[in-house]
Amino acid sequence: MPRESKAAKAARAEEIWELLVEAHPDAHCELDHRNPFELAVATILSAQTTDVRVNMTTPALFERYPDAESLAAARQEDVEELLKSIGLFRSKAKNIIGFAQGVLDRSDGELPRTLKELVSLPGIGRKTANVVLGNAFDINEGVVVDTHVARLAQRLELVLKKTTTPPAIERELMALFPRERWTLLSHLLIFHGRRVCDARKPACERCTVSHLCPASRV
Numbered sequence: 001m002p003r004e005s006k007a008a009k010a011a012r013a014e015e016i017w018e019l020l021v022e023a024h025p026d027a028h029c030e031l032d033h034r035n036p037f038e039l040a041v042a043t044i045l046s047a048q049t050t051d052v053r054v055n056m057t058t059p060a061l062f063e064r065y066p067d068a069e070s071l072a073a074a075r076q077e078d079v080e081e082l083l084k085s086i087g088l089f090r091s092k093a094k095n096i097i098g099f100a101q102g103v104l105d106r107s108d109g110e111l112p113r114t115l116k117e118l119v120s121l122p123g124i125g126r127k128t129a130n131v132v133l134g135n136a137f138d139i140n141e142g143v144v145v146d147t148h149v150a151r152l153a154q155r156l157e158l159v160l161k162k163t164t165t166p167p168a169i170e171r172e173l174m175a176l177f178p179r180e181r182w183t184l185l186s187h188l189l190i191f192h193g194r195r196v197c198d199a200r201k202p203a204c205e206r207c208t209v210s211h212l213c214p215a216s217r218v
């Protein structure tokens with residue numbers, strides 16, 4: 001494809017946005033949670049595993065440890081027992097207990113609402129902080145870049161071809177889309193990635209944005 005002008009790329013991004021909104025009107029965070037604390041824990045647990053698997057694990061976890069106070073005081077082996085069906089369960093048990101202790105140390109058990117404060121907590125990186133801010137607090141602070149968002153951003157060439165790292169992809173997506181769209185943009189790309197643009201077998205023939213996608217096979 002010839003080099004695309006900035007204006008043409010913005011127009012294509014706008015059209016992609018509209019079509020994805022239409023295709024996935026129910027796009028949302030697929031990690032089950034009832035409050036910011038649960039969402040943060042579920043997001044920590046979701047590293048390198050599926051949301052479905054996390055959702056099968058968290059009901060029992062949150063029944064036993066419903067808040068930062070109870071989780072901070074948990075014995076690691078008890079938490080490991082509850083998490084053992086997910087990958088990396090030992091380090092994740094350690095991480096969520098450490099996270100709960102960090103929340104208690106800094107305040108009364110409530111989660112902070114700024115990126116700076118959130119990433120200062122144990123176990124919370126920029127991606128988890130963005131998930132919590134965007135979905136629990138309705139604050140668009142960044143774009144969550146997981147494996148689906150990274151793949152879709154590259155296939156659709158919403159980012160430059162040479163842009164491959166999550167922080168760089170996030171920066172380019174933030175420049176391309178207005179702030180109020182950042183949280184939903186991530187959900188739309190994740191929904192599309194899970195349901196249509198599979199990593200190995202993208203279903204281009206039924207993809208609503210195939211005419212706008214440089215990687216389309218149809």
Ligand code: SF4
Nearest residue numbers: 197202204207210213
């Ligand atoms: S056209 Fe194919 S590669 Fe492009 S976004 Fe759609 S499914 Fe993915």
